[in-house]
Amino acid sequence: MASLTETVDSRPPSSCVGGTSLATVAENLPLTYNMATRNLDTAEGGGSEQNTPRAFKRGHIRRSSYESADIQLNFPRRHDPRPSLINRTSFEEALCSLHLAAREERERKEREEAEKAKEELRKEEDCGLSCTSTDTRLTPDSAIGDSVESKRSSLDRKSDLSVGDWEETEADTPSSSTRTRRRIIPSINFAKGLFSRKEGRTSSWNPFSKMKEANGVVHTTSLILEERPSHLPAKSAEEANRHKQMHQEIIVANKRREAKAEKERARQMEEKNRLEEQAMSACRMWNDQILPKWDEMRASKRCRELWWQGVPSSIRGKVWSLAVGNGLNITPELYDCYSKRAEQKLIEYTETKGFDSSEPCGSNGNRENSLAQVHLDVSRTYVCYRPDVGYVQSMSFIAGLLLLQMEPYPAFVAFANIMSRPLQTAFFQLQQPEMTEYFIAFDRYFAQELKELHAHFDEIDVRPDLYLIEWVYTLFAKSLPLDVTCRVWDVFLRDDEEFVFKTALGILRMHEKSLLSADFEGVVSFLTHLPDSLSGSELFRHIEPFMRSYPVNCETARSKKRFFQILSEVKEQFKPVRSESSSTVESSVQSMKMSKSLSSFIGDLLKPSD
Amino acid sequence: MDPSGAGTSNDEFKFKVVLLGEGAVGKSSLMLRYVQGQFNPRHISTIQASFLAKQLVVDGADIDLSIWDTAGQEKYHALGPIYYRGSHGALLVYDVTDAKSFDKVKMWVKELRRALGEDVVLFIVGNKVDLADSRTIETEMASQFAESVGATYEETSAKENIGVENLFELMCSAMVTRARAGPSNRGPSANGGRAGTTRRIRIVDEPSTGRKCC
Secondary structure, three states: OOOEOOOOOOOOOOOOOOOOOOOOHHHHHHHHHHHHHHHOHHHHHHOHHHHOHHHHHOOOOOOOHHHHHHHHHHOOOOOOHHHHHHOOOHHHHHHHHHHHHHHHHOHHHHHHHHHHHHHHHHHHHHHOOOOEOOOHHHHHHHOOOOOHHHHHHHHHHHHHHHOHHHHHHHHOOHHHHHHHHHHHHHHHHHHHHHHHHHOOOOOOOHHHHHHHHHHOOHHHHHHHHOOOOOOOOOOOHHHHHHHHHHHHHHHHHHHHHHHHHHHHHHHHHHHHHHHHHHHHHHHHHHHHHHOOOHHHHOOOHHHHHHHHOOOOHHHHHHHHHHHHOOOOOOOHHHHHHHHHHHHHHHHHHHHHHOOOOOOOOOOOOOOOOHHHHHHHHHHHHHHHHOOOOOOOOOHHHHHHHHHHHOOHHHHHHHHHHHHOOHHHHHHHOOOHHHHHHHHHHHHHHHHHHOHHHHHHHHHOOOOOHHHHHHHHHHOOOOOOOHHHHHHHHHHHHHHOHHHHHHHHHHHHHHOHHHHHOOOHHHHHHHHHOOOOOOOHHHHHHHHHHHHHOOOOOOHHHHHOOOHHHHHHHHHHHHHHHHOOOHHHHHHHHHOOOOOHHHHHHHHHHHOOOO | OOOOOOOOOOEEEEEEEEEEEOOOOOHHHHHHHHHHOOOOOOOOOOOOEEEEEEEEEEOOEEEEEEEEEEOOOHHHHHHHHHHHOOOOEEEEEEEOOOHHHHHHHHHHHHHHHHHHHHHOEEEEEEEOOOOHHHOOOOHHHHHHHHHHOOOEEEEOEOOOOEOHHHHHHHHHHHHHHHHHHOOOOOOOOOOOOOOOOOOOOOOOOOOOOOOOOO
């Protein structure tokens, strides 16, 4: 690969006809187009150009329009690409070698290559090198827009100009040609990143092309810097002037856009750096100051703040372990004892039952996934530890997430201790009165915080249990993407059950708009199948307002209650009737304040099941 | 079907159907096979319950079918009433290779009859008939039992897509018949208030019009 340090923006390519300081892409693009309309009718009609007319017009210069037209016209179908490469400019060499590499390596290496290119970019940036393996003339091209599509079209364009003959050979096998195109994207990114950093003058061509599509003037106005083709009458002075002026306007507008885009990029970069910096310092803080003095630090404001931002993944397991604690005093010996018993049970089970993968805790013979096997072990061990609770179908989610962060023994300790928390006790042991309390409390909390949505849900009969049960049982592990779940757990382990309900409200709040217009089916299927793309930071932004209602002395907060206050109120109301017969419990619960849809559900929940 | 009547004079029904049965007998798989045409051998066990909807036309009636799939694990049994309340039909599913799951069906029959009375359409479904080799519950026995409790017996395989479509159509047909016979004195179904904006898939045979030309 060649190394070029010269740049296009500061100095027009020597072959460029315009010769003014404005010798940017703008001038060249329409010329190319002009030549095309005039001379390249055949090429337009039959060539691969046809597929990418937009890309063509968008004006990716690599050379003057004459030059490119030359290639189009005079060497349209060269059949041996390799020799021709030698004489080309360096950027073409770079491209061609990429092409070749791409062809040789095929699909399998695609990802690796993208990675490599990215890495290279990073390295280059860090070193502050101005050398590039690609001609910088590529850069306007890559700055066209951020959409992959435009990158791809620019690639198409490139192949047409520099290695057009390949395009033809490869066009026979469309899949391979698209593969080749995609393969080059990293190099473009590379150039783009480099350019934006070094030159600070990248042009954003997207608006340009938009403009062109909108009013169809751009490509004709830019003709001013060229004489008209010889067989057409020359422009009048007036027309030439007008064209010049229009062209100026376009250039100015583009410059403005470039500056704006550049500013935006700089801002994003800064933001990224800031976040990275923050994460680094957070990690240091956790390691140096919080973890060594856990007991005194854990309640500190600084620690809580850091915690809210998410525990760094490297120490997440440790923090979780510490946060859950070991109130049950489980010892390694105890764990060994129970896990051995569980193992024994498993052996007996597989012996008597044989291979039967349909059983939920079935044989591990055909489970290649060792993690699955292990996490079944934690919940299975738990079954031996607490046979009265037994295995409940969602335990594996909780055990699995813990095992992702820590070793089996601490995972077991954390698991057992989480299971002994009041919320989990109520649900996993199906203590219906307690579950009822939680549902009523959530219902009131929901009504207090998101009044409109609550009313809508009540109207279309969406009861909280339809979505809440799954969220509580798996602590969101089944519903949210893994990284988001981890962040939710971070705070769940800090704030306990209250945060489960806040997260639930956060999810509802995040999608409030669409939920408000959805019907029963829409709401239920959405909430039970949350999108995989759900963003953690956005979710936390929506949870934040529920965290803020903390200061009790604040005027506005007085009317609003925190979840645990609501819960204890419900418990208070519930207590006197708990000891009575189930029918009175039911009737007195029915008289409690709650939404219509919930009250019918509570009736079912409290009905004696045996 | 009468071409002029199709689409205009169709009755409209909203039915709620609940799938009940032992864990891992294939309730979720039946539902997914029917509604989405898919089968996943590694389906994650259902936690609590899930819900899918389907529209179809049976016996000249437009039917909005909402299917409730429940968790089969014993632990969740107590939550059953929440989901079967207000159902027009129940599919009691067992695994033909697992005698224990058939016992569970018997238990569900009792509970449903007690809770919902004679009004509910009961289907007993023997699933996994593709596993003929390890079968332990014979058709004879199951259908006799079904008859004795006033239920219909069907056999399916969600994996091989045997009898699934048929099962739900028979079920709808039975519910339509029952609904037409006696104007329902049931309250509004669980999802009574929802807006009628759902997309309707009409499965109506087009009357053949091409006869004249040859």
